[in-house]
Amino acid sequence: MERKAQASKTETRDGQAASPFLSDIKELRRRAREHIEQGAVTSAYRADIETVIRLLNEALATEIVCVLRYKRHYYMASGIHAQAVAEEFQEHAAEEQGHADQIAERITQLGGEPNLNPEGLLSRSHSEYVEGDGLISMIQEDLVAERIAIESYAEMVRYLGENDPTTRRMMEEILAKEEEHADDLRTLLERLRQDEGVRPD
Numbered sequence: 458m459e460r461k462a463q464a465s466k467t468e469t470r471d472g473q474a475a476s477p478f479l480s481d482i483k484e485l486r487r488r489a490r491e492h493i494e495q496g497a498v499t500s501a502y503r504a505d506i507e508t509v510i511r512l513l514n515e516a517l518a519t520e521i522v523c524v525l526r527y528k529r530h531y532y533m534a535s536g537i538h539a540q541a542v543a544e545e546f547q548e549h550a551a552e553e554q555g556h557a558d559q560i561a562e563r564i565t566q567l568g569g570e571p572n573l574n575p576e577g578l579l580s581r582s583h584s585e586y587v588e589g590d591g592l593i594s595m596i597q598e599d600l601v602a603e604r605i606a607i608e609s610y611a612e613m614v615r616y617l618g619e620n621d622p623t624t625r626r627m628m629e630e631i632l633a634k635e636e637e638h639a640d641d642l643r644t645l646l647e648r649l650r651q652d653e654g655v656r657p658d
């Protein structure tokens with residue numbers, strides 16, 4: 458996996474357009490921060506709510522991409538450890554779907570429209586859709602995606618502050634769940650790597 462990431466970085470230096478993994482994360486994080494900074498300047502309520510709705514739509518896209526990625530991983534999981542890992546993928550997929558529903562509901566409460574247009578879904582999302590090959594690779598990709606969600610949701614929580622405590626509380630709950638997901642994945646990864654060291658797969 459490390460080798461794959463390094464290869465992607467080299468591609469970026471060569472200026473290729475193919476989605477380079479590490480650079481993409483930097484770009485996505487930069488964009489998430491940029492939106493928050495723009496919103497923080499605004500003090501008028503209406504402008505504020507527009508920023509909140511845009512951020513929520515990005516979080517909605519992030520959740521949907523996570524549902525799709527976990528579903529893909531659930532169906533593709535194979536090997537001796539597949540069942541336990543697949544169950545975790547399925548559980549996470551269901552929880553991400555729950556987050557998507559909560560966020561969409563909140564967007565409508567704020568007078569906005571949830572953007573469920575498949576076109577542009579991936580560019581609205583903070584995390585990526587990476588299929589991965591093999592259980593360890595899938596878990597690594599999911600862990601990276603969770604860490605991106607954790608970082609961008611934490612930024613949202615800080616941005617919302619006391620200006621929209623209802624949305625902030627919702628995002629805090631979702632953030633706590635993403636931290637649980639990341640911890641689950643880290644534990645799975647450690648267990649699989651240990652087992653791989655003991656016996657060849």
Ligand SMILES: [Fe+2]
Nearest residue numbers: 520552553556
């Ligand atoms: Fe989620």
Ligand SMILES: [Fe+2]
Nearest residue numbers: 603634635638
């Ligand atoms: Fe998650």
